[in-house]
Amino acid sequence: MHDKKIVLPGLALFLALATLPFWAPSGNAGTPPESVVKPGTESCVEPVEVMRARHMQLLNEWRDSAVRDLNREYVSSTGKKFNISLTNTCLDCHSNKSEFCDRCHDYAGARPRCWGCHITPEDHQ
Amino acid sequence: MFESVFSGSRNYWLWILFLLAVISAGVASYAHQFDYGLGATGMGRDISWGLYIAQFTFLVGVAASAVMLVLPYYLHDYKAFGKIVILGEWLAVASVSMCLLFVMADMGKPSRVLNILLHPTPGSILFWDVIVLNGYLVLNLIGGWVVLEAEKARVPPPGWIKPLIYLSIPWAVSIHTVTAFLYAGLPGRHLWLTAILAPRFLASAFAAGPSLLILLSFLLKRVAGFDAGREAISKLTTIVVYAGLVNFFFVGMEFFTAYYSGIPGHQHSLHYLFFGLDGKGALVPFMWISLVLGLGGVIALLFPGNRTNDRVLQLSCLALFISLWLDKGIGLVIGGFIPSPLEHVTEYQATGTEITITLGIFATGALILTLLFKMALAVKQRTN
Amino acid sequence: MIDKARRKLIARLGAAILFGLGSAPALDALLGRAVRASTPKGPGNGGIRRGMVINLAKCTEGCTKCLEACHTEHNVPAFDNPKDEIKWIWKDGYHNVFPGQAHALAPQSIQGRDIPTLCNHCENPPCVRVCPTKATFKRPDGIVAMDFHRCIGCRFCMAGCPYGSRSFNWRDPRPFIKTVNKHYPTREKGVVEKCSFCASRVDRGLGPACVEACVSGALVFGNLNDPSSEIRRVMADNLTMQRKPELGTNPSVYYIFQGGDV
Numbered sequence: 001m002h003d004k005k006i007v008l009p010g011l012a013l014f015l016a017l018a019t020l021p022f023w024a025p026s027g028n029a030g031t032p033p034e035s036v037v038k039p040g041t042e043s044c045v046e047p048v049e050v051m052r053a054r055h056m057q058l059l060n061e062w063r064d065s066a067v068r069d070l071n072r073e074y075v076s077s078t079g080k081k082f083n084i085s086l087t088n089t090c091l092d093c094h095s096n097k098s099e100f101c102d103r104c105h106d107y108a109g110a111r112p113r114c115w116g117c118h119i120t121p122e123d124h125q
Numbered sequence: 126m127f128e129s130v131f132s133g134s135r136n137y138w139l140w141i142l143f144l145l146a147v148i149s150a151g152v153a154s155y156a157h158q159f160d161y162g163l164g165a166t167g168m169g170r171d172i173s174w175g176l177y178i179a180q181f182t183f184l185v186g187v188a189a190s191a192v193m194l195v196l197p198y199y200l201h202d203y204k205a206f207g208k209i210v211i212l213g214e215w216l217a218v219a220s221v222s223m224c225l226l227f228v229m230a231d232m233g234k235p236s237r238v239l240n241i242l243l244h245p246t247p248g249s250i251l252f253w254d255v256i257v258l259n260g261y262l263v264l265n266l267i268g269g270w271v272v273l274e275a276e277k278a279r280v281p282p283p284g285w286i287k288p289l290i291y292l293s294i295p296w297a298v299s300i301h302t303v304t305a306f307l308y309a310g311l312p313g314r315h316l317w318l319t320a321i322l323a324p325r326f327l328a329s330a331f332a333a334g335p336s337l338l339i340l341l342s343f344l345l346k347r348v349a350g351f352d353a354g355r356e357a358i359s360k361l362t363t364i365v366v367y368a369g370l371v372n373f374f375f376v377g378m379e380f381f382t383a384y385y386s387g388i389p390g391h392q393h394s395l396h397y398l399f400f401g402l403d404g405k406g407a408l409v410p411f412m413w414i415s416l417v418l419g420l421g422g423v424i425a426l427l428f429p430g431n432r433t434n435d436r437v438l439q440l441s442c443l444a445l446f447i448s449l450w451l452d453k454g455i456g457l458v459i460g461g462f463i464p465s466p467l468e469h470v471t472e473y474q475a476t477g478t479e480i481t482i483t484l485g486i487f488a489t490g491a492l493i494l495t496l497l498f499k500m501a502l503a504v505k506q507r508t509n
Numbered sequence: 510m511i512d513k514a515r516r517k518l519i520a521r522l523g524a525a526i527l528f529g530l531g532s533a534p535a536l537d538a539l540l541g542r543a544v545r546a547s548t549p550k551g552p553g554n555g556g557i558r559r560g561m562v563i564n565l566a567k568c569t570e571g572c573t574k575c576l577e578a579c580h581t582e583h584n585v586p587a588f589d590n591p592k593d594e595i596k597w598i599w600k601d602g603y604h605n606v607f608p609g610q611a612h613a614l615a616p617q618s619i620q621g622r623d624i625p626t627l628c629n630h631c632e633n634p635p636c637v638r639v640c641p642t643k644a645t646f647k648r649p650d651g652i653v654a655m656d657f658h659r660c661i662g663c664r665f666c667m668a669g670c671p672y673g674s675r676s677f678n679w680r681d682p683r684p685f686i687k688t689v690n691k692h693y694p695t696r697e698k699g700v701v702e703k704c705s706f707c708a709s710r711v712d713r714g715l716g717p718a719c720v721e722a723c724v725s726g727a728l729v730f731g732n733l734n735d736p737s738s739e740i741r742r743v744m745a746d747n748l749t750m751q752r753k754p755e756l757g758t759n760p761s762v763y764y765i766f767q768g769g770d771v
Contacts, residue, residue, distance in 0.1 A: 162680035163680075163699065164593050164680035164698075165680075168592075169590075169591070169592030169593065169594075170591070170592065170594045173667040173668060174664060174668060228663075232663060232699075233662015233663070233664070233677065233698070233701070234661045234662040234697075234699040234700060235661075237661045237662075240641075240644070240659055241642055241661065243642075244642045246640065246641050248638055249640055251639065251641040307665070308668075311639070312635055312757070312758065313635075313753060314668065390608075462668075465673050466670065466671050466672050466673035467601050467606065467672075468605050471591075
């Protein structure tokens with residue numbers, strides 16, 4: 001190999017930088033936040049486990065259904081019917097975005113773009 | 126092969142440094158535009174495409190003009206272009222790269238641009254433009270690189286590259302045709318709604334691109350001691366003259382149809398560009414300068430004596446290139462939006478942010494071109 | 510659905526080639542319709558095609574109720590700089606709304622007046638044709654709708670629209686929304702928007718906000734394909750005009766200039 005003196009330290013430096021997030025001591029993951037729902041409400045459109053795992057897919061389906069397919073009715077796995085609307089159905093129970101959505105999204109490092117357009121009850125206050 | 130870009134004269138590095146500085150300014154301006162929105166440009170509700178899309182349109186032409194070298198060299202075995210065909214291909218690579226950057230700079234939601242491929246819409250000309258432009262970039266990059274690599278190794282290029290190079294010939298025509306179709310299929314935009322838009326685009330491209338190549342060849346002779354050869358330059362000049370003549374013939378036809386038919390809609394945009402409309406005519410001087418420079422350049426080159434006089438040849442090519450840039454890189458796109466569909470005359474004034482981003486993209490193209498030319502010349506000058 | 514249509518087209522293509530492409534009937538078969546020089550543009554056959562009649566004989570000069578109702582309903586921002594402007598429904602001069610059809614000898618009452626204008630929800634919309642992501646699309650009920658989630662902000666639709674009905678969010682609209690309707694989303698910078706014929710209200714069985722707000726009854730909304738609808742009755746009794754009919758877009762918004770009995 002030519003230029004061993006440059007190439008090897010270069011590679012080492014690259015590896016060190018690339019793996020930085022794994023070995024650099026930067027706090028701990030902490031405990032996941034508890035979700036907060038308006039008291040007195042019953043169940044969500046699907047079981048909590050399902051919502052936790054795939055609410056984002058469901059929201060995408062809802063989006064296309066309402067905007068593109070002219071269908072605003074969602075039939076859940078238990079046969080219950082819901083109005084497809086982020087603003088009017090979801091936010092009705094999950095009325096506190098910062099406590100319900102943001103805490104978990106912040107924890108998970110997710111930055112959904114919903115709120116650039118959809119108005120939350122907090123925006124309105 | 127690529128290692129040759131890391132060694133060069135002091136001036137080479139100064140030039141690279143200068144380009145990087147301009148690019149940085151462009152990036153900083155883009156950060157502002159990204160944050161504020163496209164309102165940071167001179168575009169608005171009435172003139173919704175501006176400098177970026179105009180540059181994009183012009184540069185698609187420069188990119189397509191590589192075919193003027195590839196076709197004679199590979200299809201007709203015209204040996205005189207042997208030394209510079211790679212320059213044409215590299216110019217195409219740099220131009221298409223700039224085109225893609227200009228399109229990205231113009232996007233309101235750049236983060237969503239892959240929606241074009243995620244939700245493919247064959248009915249949209251923009252979908253096809255994305256396909257043909259990226260395809261052309263890849264074809265020229267592969268074609269240029271493989272042939273150059275073979276030349277460096279002093280072996281004939283592999284056989285599989287030939288079909289790709291042949292494919293790049295109709296493909297070059299397609300990129301500018303499809304780009305013209307972006308405009309020519311829109312109802313109610315009379316300046317663009319013309320069947321000769323694609324032919325006119327090709328004519329102006331085959332004049333502007335080879336003009337630029339002639340200028341670049343003279344530049345390379347001065348800064349790198351690379352001689353393209355008398356015959357190659359002379360043949361390029363012939364291409365420039367004919368394409369330039371056809372271009373201005375087409376411009377004349379547009380005037381005839383608009384003014385002899387007497388249909389107001391057909392006249393409005395042309396009238397705005399060349400004479401002003403509703404007392405507004407910010408582009409009038411530019412259009413006349415374009416006409417004078419362009420016709421001047423073409424007429425000068427009609428005389429054989431001028432074609433062999435380097436100084437006159439350079440000036441004529443420069444005049445023609447500026448002329449066609451003004452016509453296509455300013456007038457055509459902006460003029461098409463004036464008057465608005467509700468016949469209001471809103472004028473366009475590019476902002477500093479917009480101009481800096483534009484210069485940044487040009488500098489990026491120049492950087493790509495510099496590095497690719499450096500590479501090509503390193504091979505050429507070693508094998509010669 | 511699409512597959513079926515495609516198969517049909519291929520079958521027709523095959524038939525056309527068999528019978529000779531040059532012959533006119535073969536071309537007709539290929540296009541699925543006979544192209545005639547003089548064909549009255551009418552509503553489609555059956556189904557719903559939503560449309561609007563703007564009766565200028567009833568529309569009050571200087572009134573902006575429909576404009577305000579629409580812009581409040583849809584959180585349309587109000588910018589000071591005309592360059593940044595966003596308009597769903599607005600008023601413009603007779604010569605501007607009807608270029609090519611307007612002439613100087615029309616009644617004075619028309620010459621100087623403002624005429625409401627909005628998206629025409631064309632039967633053959635150029636904006637839908639040019640959109641590279643299907644962010645703007647025609648719904649089965651004829652409404653030309655926008656999917657703001659999908660728009661990449663290329664503004665091809667703005668160049669394509671021959672009516673100037675589309676606006677772009679040149680900057681963040683939120684600080685410029687006067688009163689916020691919390692039941693309707695705002696937009697982000699970088700997407701195109703336009704009149705939606707109040708698609709989300711229509712889906713809930715309501716009429717468009719502008720029609721509801723118009724006190725003089727100048728705006729009539731309905732199904733152009735239903736001969737017994739109010740809009741069709743109004744159109745049967747009055748001569749209506751479309752904007753730029755020569756472009757073949759077939760707008761779903763019709764204008765009445767001089768009122769008969771409506």
